[in-house]
Structures are given as structure tokens and as C-alpha cells.
Amino acid sequence: MKIATFNINGIKARASVLARWLDESAPDMAVLQEIKSTDATFPRELIESRGYHLALHGQKGFNGVAILSKRPLSDVRLGLPGDDEDAQARWIEARDSESGLRLCGLYLPNGNPAPGPKFDYKLAWLKRLLARARVLLTEEAPLVLAGDWNVIPQPIDAARPQAWRDDALFLPESRAAFRRIEALGFYDALRLRHPRPGQYTFWDYQAGARHRNDGIRIDHLLLSPQAADRLSNSWIETEPRDWEKPSDHTPVWITLDL
């Protein structure tokens, strides 16, 4: 089972990239972030014509997450519990009924500028995520938390860590909250298989960041012990970042023996 996470930065602007990616890379399941589309204007046909089932949590203009699956989905849940006032579409979960795998797609708040209300929202959201992860772990089943975490876990996950020193993606509070979730018993799939520096999933559009490989690793798949037991590989697919009209993120993959 091949599973990917991909922040596509606007599904309408990325239609040709997404179509090519689905055709060539053919995930069994995928989570998408920043679709920037309501459910009503989402191009379902693009995905369903390629044989995918679709679970969707859209929002006008910003955010928006989706789960794609070659097999039927069950137990779909939209929105992260813990704050009824939170209207931002950043969390979706669903189960692959055949294997029992639960896949969660997340688009964590950016949190800049920090300090400030956006940073407070990020930290509160991380706290809610911790609570949800703790609940889901008690199922003792294969579980994957995948998405754009907007957290650079360690200095080796940035080409120029000092440039991110005061950024919400790298501040100690953000990294500590990420570690707290990991410490529940999750495994960072890419780190587990390839524990080395210089692996990035995001390059800013500005200042030739991609050309200079001035990247950061912020797109992660965290695995429950039961999922980690079945992990056969994990990798970053860098090619889509160099296609015509690319997203500023690139896909990250795992293969699970399910």
C-alpha cells in the first residue's frame, strides 16, 4: 500500500500537476492539503475519473484537506475535536475498511507572526492534536497522521536553520509540541528509514529557494507502532517540485505491508 501526503497549494491552479501525479505516481491513498476550495467548487471529476474515492473538508479561499483512496473509505470525520468555534478546515480522517488502517490528513496552522494570536492558535491546535492522537492510539491499530505539519523538527531539517530561528515553524514551543506527540509512541516515517540531514519537502517560491536547495522538511507521516511494524519504505518525491507551475511543497511517501 502506497500512501502519500501532498500540500498542493490550490487544487484549481494545480489541476494538471495533480492529474499527472496521480497518473504517474499512483498512490493507493493520499492526503491533500491547501486545496483552497469549497466542496461545491472542488473538481471531483479530476479525482474520481481516476478511480479514487474522495473524502473532502473544504473551505473557501484558504486551507482545505482531502483524502483520496482507491478503496472505499469509512468512518470519515471532518474537523479536529476540541474547539467548536474553530471553523478552519485543517483536519480529516478516514478508515480503509479493507485493511483497517486509519489515515488522518492534517494542515497544521503556520503560526506566523510569532508571538501573536496566530502562534497561540497553532499551539492550541497542537494541543488538540495531541489529545486526538492519544485517543486514536488506544485502538492499537495501524494509524498514520500525515500532512503539512508546519514544524521543522530539528536543525538538520532545514538548509539554513539559523534563518528560521524566530519563525513559528522552528520556535522551541512548536518543536516541543511536535516531540510531545511523537513521544506518545509515534514514528516519523522518513526519519525512521532515512535518518540523515538535507531532506526537504518545501522550498519557497521566492529568491530561487528551490534552485539553491534552500529547503525545509515540514511534511511528515507519523506512524503508530502497529503501522511502523509494517513500514517497508519512506521517501520524498522531489520531481513534482520541478514540474511546470508547481506547488511549493512536494509529496512524501510511505509503503506499508498491509
Add this chain to the structure above:
DNA sequence: ATGGTAGGGGGCCTA
């Protein structure tokens, strides 16, 4: 210190 780019929507906001 600044400005550099991109998407969405229809006016600046978010990243």
C-alpha cells in the same frame, strides 16, 4: 532591512 513569489477572490489576506 527589504523584497523577493504564488493562490484565491474580487479586496487584501495567507503563506
